[in-house]
Amino acid sequence: MSQFQEKTQIIRIERLTTDIIRLTLESSRIVSTAKPGQFVMIRTGNGKDPLLRRPFSISQIANGKYFQILFKVVGRGTALLAHCREGESLSVLGPLGSGFRIHSNGPNCLVGGGMGIAPLLFLGKTMARQCSAPPLVVLGARNREELAPLVDDFAELGLSVHPATDDGSFGHHGLVTDVLKNLGLGDDCMTYVCGPHLMMTAVHLFCKDRGYGCQVSMETAMACGMGACLGCIVPLEEGGYGHACSDGPVFDAKELLWEVK
């Protein structure tokens, strides 16, 4: 198994909005084995509080030694990370989990919401290189401020993006599923989805209805990220639970139990 615990240096900090931040970190070992959809566990402080590492998707790799994470400040751990400075080091464990299974021939569609967009950038870049056709990309967020910088990243890869915002300030006014319905996806389409649970549920139902494949990246509380604590469960269709850190975070949506209200 190629997983590492490393002190990684913060090379660059970019504040995309007041509370969305991108960190560029250096570790050639982590980068050498990282696959799209995998994540890292990061210690946000040196003390005993907050105690546990926090999981973040690998959002981009570059030059064989840099990787990026993209995160939103939602609590204490992410607030501490937001106060880091360039040149400081962070303890990182990774790469962890199973990645997306890339469908290299069929039509592919990436669907991201909010910070769930993070892993899709790495995936989109990999697909642009590996696949016969570039993927379609549908991204949703609350407003233009949050979405525009992320759309730019995909545009730089030469991928065309269909944006949607809750307030209509950028792209479609409404949900990513509205956009998906109007895209005319091919019959054997595979979707790769990461975002809020409600969004993933809606995309899963849409894909099930149309007979499309659907891979989802699940977010749960995690203590270890490596299959040891058994805290990170997701209910399975067949009964019992899968473990988001080791069986996932990417699952075939059909294998999961979705609570549909």
Place this chain on the structure above:
Amino acid sequence: MGSEMKDVDLRVSIGSLNLKNPVMTASGTFGYAREFEPYVNLNRLGGVVVKGISLEPRAGNPPPRIVETSCGMLNAIGLENVGVERFISEKMESLQGIDVPVLVNILGDTLDEYREIAKCLNGVPGVAGIEVNISCPNVKKGGVAFGTVPEMAASVTTAVKENSSVPVIVKLSPNVTDITLIARAVEDAGADAVSLINTLIGMAIDHRSRRPQLANVIGGLSGPAIKPVALRMVYQVAQAVSIPVIGIGGIESTEDVLEFMLAGATAVQIGTANFVNPRASEEAVDGLARYVAEQEMDSIRELIGGLILS
């Protein structure tokens, strides 16, 4: 570590079980050990205790199962495990070839279950010892935890002891009024050692949603937050019994290990710290070797119960 450490004597014994050093890993925090191979040279550890095993497989509790609290975490995993049969055929099999004692943590709902699982494990190659988790509710006695009543703790001990040819360690629950009473009861019933503490029962509430943060409502507290309680209990139990005591609770560093040994522990287990630093156990072994060398001690055993009170 460098070759200069070779002669440092870190060996300790738990009954007939001889350990290279006092540092083990705690049940439920180290998976089935192989998960930690990317980070740890397992052969350098004193022992590993694997995830608690029951007679039948258990799916465990619904999510959320874990929540972080101040300097610690609460868990209500609900003892998810593959059951003893698959444990023996898959997990023990995968542990063949590592040069470190594997202790199997067992649990049950009834006395019979403890007895049965001990029988299943008896003679299985690679099982160096049994650790009995008595913090489980006794379904035949209205769900009162085995570990909270001295007589029940003693009968579990006897049931397992009668069916095991390897050392039996009884893991004590801290959720009792006087832990020394339970410790003495299991010693009298034939336990080869006691390990303590299991998690302290706690709770976390989200005031915004007005809901408990764990689906199970209550869970077990672990991590640095519980270390002072664990140290106190190890200290008290070490004075109350003459069998070896294994200290557990909030141990993260070499310094923590030294403190537990001074309080009377012969060995220790590292739990939650593995999640934060998967190398915590091996680093503690390195640290102990350095300490014994620097202090020019003949053996780490000199430290056990060496607390200076006046």
